[in-house]
Amino acid sequence: MWFERPPGVPDWSEAESYLRRADPALGAVIDRVGPCTLAPRRDYFVVLCKAIFTQQISTAVATTLFGRFRDLFPNRRPTPARVIEVLGRADPAVLRGCGLSRQKTSYLADLAQHLADGRIPTRRLAGMDDEAVIEALVGVRGIGRWTAEMFLIFTLNRPDVFPVGDLGVVDGLRDVFNLPARPTPAEALALGERWRPYRSIATWYLWRRGSVPVAAPAVPVPDAVAGAPPCARRRRPRPAAAPGAAISPARPRAQK
Template structure:
């Protein structure tokens, strides 16, 4: 286990108290309820999942990743076994069956090699500051800033990440503040400034709030 997995979510009460000062965001917080973000305990697996999810639906990605993981002991791929599998251990038919295009195969293999040869050290990711994590992860083929920011939020639970290139966040900000069009990244930064140092939690509430309020209508 690379990161501690708590038996219950972290205490985000300070974040919620701070964010409730925003009258509009307060509505989303009320609709969603407690923040349930918890850290995840296997960064390699989470990053493989993120590569699988690129450009396809969440449902399809989960199915294909399940096929991939199912070929490893305890359904848990490790860097060493992934390198062996994708460097010649699996034939082309198997690779297609588990849903890896030629490009995604290169991405997953490059990720596995970064973990296997020590260019990415899982325990150190937990200790790095946010810019260092982003710099480290974006050296891997197929992992851009957005994926690294999702890793910071959902795996490491860093509290003050603002993924301004995320279309869901920008659309959520547009709806929340009654804007005529989807705001540009700089506008999102300006709107989000009062959320500091809890911009990750605000982002999470905006994502969840859109779904929660839609289901009420």
């Protein structure tokens, strides 16, 4: 079944067509899932604040707690200057009610200060290359490479990011390539080479593969992986997940 692309979503059809040609196994996932719905966001600071809130807790709980935090600000809009002010004067009990431990409070304060003094140049981020964006973001306490890669994919919509430290990605590779074990980061990079320059889009489909019966790869496993035990040896296919299931990005336990 194919679906219409939602309004306001960038047209990723060129990337989808490229990935189908490059990898028929992933192409089957694309055809089943439908159009990629990645769309950019402009509220960089809010996105990064919420990324700190989601650490060590579920996304649903983080959304609730972050909503309470936003209630502390005019129009529910935290800005770097306002966050610095609120964190400096708020009752610790109020912050705890928002799910902010002392550690997360320090992370938010450091993030706000990085944006306030220009160490994270929000007006220039869109024009910076991927590694420069990552370097700027990981300078903040509590933000590691994984969070920076998610920012590149979901906020800036960079097309060729491949977060091999994400469990959803390596589990997706295991399924799509019918491997007996999760690939190592080096093996994952080798497997993803065929998806350049659209590895972000391929990653998005790996996260949403759950409702797709996965076949063995229709193209050979790269030599760099084919000779690397034990991951590249084929395994029996797993049963398909229940229809409608989807895989979300899997946060590492700790980034710093």
